Amino acid sequence: xxxxxxxxxxxxxxxxxxxxxxxxxxxxxxxxxxxxxxxxxxxxxxxxxxxxxxxxxxxxxxxxxxxxxxxxxxxxxxxxxxxxxxxxxxxxxxxxxxxxxxxxxxxxxxxxxxxxxxxxxxxxxxxxxxxxxxxxxxxxxxxxxxxxxxxxxxxxxxxxxxxxxxxxxxxxxxxxxxxxxxxxxxxxxxxxxxxxxxxxxxxxxxxxxxxxxxxxxxxxxxxxxxxxxxxxxxxxxxxxxxxxxxxxxxxxxxxxxxxxxxxxxxxxxxxxxxxxxxxxxxxxxxxxxxxxxxxxxxxxxxxxxxxxxxxxxxxxxxxxxxxxxxxxxxxxxxxxxxxxxxxxxxxxxxxxxxxxxxxxxxxxxxxxxxxxxxxxxxxxxxxxxxxxxxxxxxxxxxxxxxxxxxxxx
Ligand SMILES: Cc1ncc(COP(=O)(O)O)c(C=O)c1O
Numbered sequence: 001x002x003x004x005x006x007x008x009x010x011x012x013x014x015x016x017x018x019x020x021x022x023x024x025x026x027x028x029x030x031x032x033x034x035x036x037x038x039x040x041x042x043x044x045x046x047x048x049x050x051x052x053x054x055x056x057x058x059x060x061x062x063x064x065x066x067x068x069x070x071x072x073x074x075x076x077x078x079x080x081x082x083x084x085x086x087x088x089x090x091x092x093x094x095x096x097x098x099x100x101x102x103x104x105x106x107x108x109x110x111x112x113x114x115x116x117x118x119x120x121x122x123x124x125x126x127x128x129x130x131x132x133x134x135x136x137x138x139x140x141x142x143x144x145x146x147x148x149x150x151x152x153x154x155x156x157x158x159x160x161x162x163x164x165x166x167x168x169x170x171x172x173x174x175x176x177x178x179x180x181x182x183x184x185x186x187x188x189x190x191x192x193x194x195x196x197x198x199x200x201x202x203x204x205x206x207x208x209x210x211x212x213x214x215x216x217x218x219x220x221x222x223x224x225x226x227x228x229x230x231x232x233x234x235x236x237x238x239x240x241x242x243x244x245x246x247x248x249x250x251x252x253x254x255x256x257x258x259x260x261x262x263x264x265x266x267x268x269x270x271x272x273x274x275x276x277x278x279x280x281x282x283x284x285x286x287x288x289x290x291x292x293x294x295x296x297x298x299x300x301x302x303x304x305x306x307x308x309x310x311x312x313x314x315x316x317x318x319x320x321x322x323x324x325x326x327x328x329x330x331x332x333x334x335x336x337x338x339x340x341x342x343x344x345x346x347x348x349x350x351x352x353x354x355x356x357x358x359x360x361x362x363x364x365x366x367x368x369x370x371x372x373x374x375x376x377x378x379x380x381x382x383x384x385x386x387x388x389x390x391x392x393x394x395x396x397x398x399x400x401x402x403x404x405x406x407x408x409x
Contacts, residue, residue, distance in 0.1 A: 010038065018048070033366065040067025043388050045371070054396050056384040057371045061205070061237050061348065064264035064314070065305055066385040072267040075304035079297045086296065088289065094299035101306050105246060107255040108275035112283070113294035117236035117262035118151025120272035123288055124199070124232050124258050125155060127274060129175075130282045131230055132196030139196040139229070145181040149206035150199065150234055159199060162207065182212060184219040191223070197230040197258070198223075202248035205237035209343055209350035209381060212252075221254040230257040230280055236272075237348065240264045241309050241386050244319030244346035251345075264386070269301035309386070315346075318386045321393060322346040325382065328397040336404050347386055352379045357407055364403035370396050 018036045035053075039046040043066050045055045055067070065072060079094060086092050099111040114120050125142055132139035144150065146161035154173055157165050161178030177195075179186035187198055198220055204210035224231040233256035238248035242264060245251050249259070257280040262272040272293070292298075309315065322344065329342040329351055341352040353361075356377035365372050375381040384392070 033362070035366065042066040043385050043392050051369070053366070053369050053371045054392060054399070055371045056382045056396055057373045058383050058385050059268055060263070060373070061242060061383040062263045062268050064240055064242070064386045065267050065308060066387050069267055069305075069308070069387075071308050072269075072301050072304045075300045076269065076297055079300035083296050085292070087291070088294060092294070092296050092299070094296045094303055095294040098299045098303045098306065101303060101310075102261075102273065102275060105306070105310055106259070106275060107249075107277070108259055109278040110276050110281040112274040112276075112288065113299065114272040114274070114290045115270050115292050115295075115298075116151070116272045117234075117260065118153045118156045118272075119290070119293075120236065120260040120262050120274050121150045121156050121159065121199070121232075121234055122153050123272075123274045124234075124260050125159065125175075125197075126288060127258060127276060127280065127283060128197035128199075128230050128232060130287065131280055134282055136196050136228065137193070139194050140175050141177060141192065141194045141196060142175060142232075143177050143179060143187055143190045143195060143198045145200060145204070146178050147181050147204050147207035147210055148178070148199075148201055148234075149204070150201075151236075181207075181210060182216050184216060184223060187220060188223060191227055191229070195227070195229055197232050199232040199234060201234045201236075202238045202252060203243060203345055203348060205348060205381075206375075208375060208379065209348055211343060211345060217249075217252045217254050224257075232256060232258040232260070234260050236260055236262045237383075238345075240306065241315035241318050242346055242348050242383070244315055244322055246310065246315050248345070265305060266298050266301035267305045269298045271295075271298040271302050273302075314386045317388075318346040321388055321390055322349070324390045325349055325393045325397075328393060329382075332397065332401060332404065335401070336408060338404075338408055344382070347382070347384055347388065349382045350375055350379055351382075352376075354378070360407045361400075361403055364406050365399055368399045368402055370399040370403070372400070 036048045037045050038048050045053050102111050129140045144159045148161045150156040150159040158172035158176040177190045179190045235247055239261045257277050259275045265271050326344050333339040333342050338353050340354050358374040362374050373381040
């Protein structure tokens with residue numbers, strides 16, 4: 001056992017300057033906050049110096065059941081001790097159980113597992129292109145919206161309608177058309193005989209927590225039906241309870257043909273999923289695959305997470321506590337003239353400022369023990385674990401209030 005301990009990479013927190021070492025060894029892709037996190041429990045995390053923070057970032061909307069939720073820890077520990085990986089040439093039980101749970105609790109019929117959100121969307125686009133080849137005379141174009149975010153693979157950068165992600169990599173793969181968000185007319189104008197699908201986030205997350213107009217998604221659904229093309233909903237950020245229902249489409253009175261999930265599905269163990277209606281589930285053996293996709297440990301974590309969310313109405317908690325969060329953010333807007341807007345759905349909320357003070361507010365919150373996300377230079381995003389309580393929201397609001405006072409004075 002003593003020897004095995006030496007292979008564990010956590011622990012001995014104060015032995016090194018981790019941030020200096022990171023600068024030495026890591027590619028500079030992340031703008032990191034100078035805090036090294038070493039432990040988490042529920043909605044709380046601790047840094048290497050023992051400082052405690054209320055976590056309203058939640059691993060970028062991933063820690064749906066909070067940090068180290070006991071049901072997931074147990075499921076993962078048992079699976080790690082039983083079977084860590086098997087190739088997809090074989091059947092494995094956690095994969096089948098998670099697929100069954102997803103299908104039984106959604107409008108979709110078939111599942112493919114992968115490892116991240118970008119990979120799920122990339123696969124969904126491949127699925128739509130296969131559908132186009134088989135049913136739409138080879139149509140392959142996907143219409144997406146400005147302000148969207150679909151991931152970092154080269155194809156998903158092309159799908160993401162934000163030039164800051166696209167510019168560094170031009171030329172991009174073709175087959176994507178980015179149109180104005182919340183405009184069904186723009187989607188209609190972009191649809192040609194080459195279009196096989198429209199891909200949308202029910203609420204644009206990374207792009208600004210942008211809410212759809214009331215009739216937008218129903219009108220898009222109607223248009224897709226009229227044209228015989230597919231509707232792909234990217235529920236990677238909105239899914240598994242985040243917006244107050246298990247999936248955001250359930251609030252919109254529509255059903256997607258294809259839906260993608262990742263982030264909160266397995267409480268932080270990497271996973272992605274493509275779900276499709278039977279008629280859109282057109283892959284045949286060999287047309288798509290993944291070494292790690294459907295990995296037993298990830299699926300065990302996903303099964304425990306999703307089962308807990310469903311059985312304990314965690315989406316209902318997200319809805320109720322989310323309403324409380326939005327109302328408290330609204331009170332801060334009344335108090336501070338520098339806040340120009342607050343918006344959100346469930347436990348996905350944003351606060352916008354009249355100037356570029358978001359980084360200062362993030363730092364002022366950090367100093368007082370609250371983690372929040374800088375969404376844009378002039379906006380914050382709040383995406384705490386879905387199990388957060390109203391009392392913990394009040395605690396966060398109290399800190400945010402003090403941070404805003406310090407920045408505005
Ligand atoms: C809506 C949406 N789609 C896709 C992605 C990409 O997911 P991943 O970072 O797991 O590749 C994200 C990540 O923020 C997202 O919010």
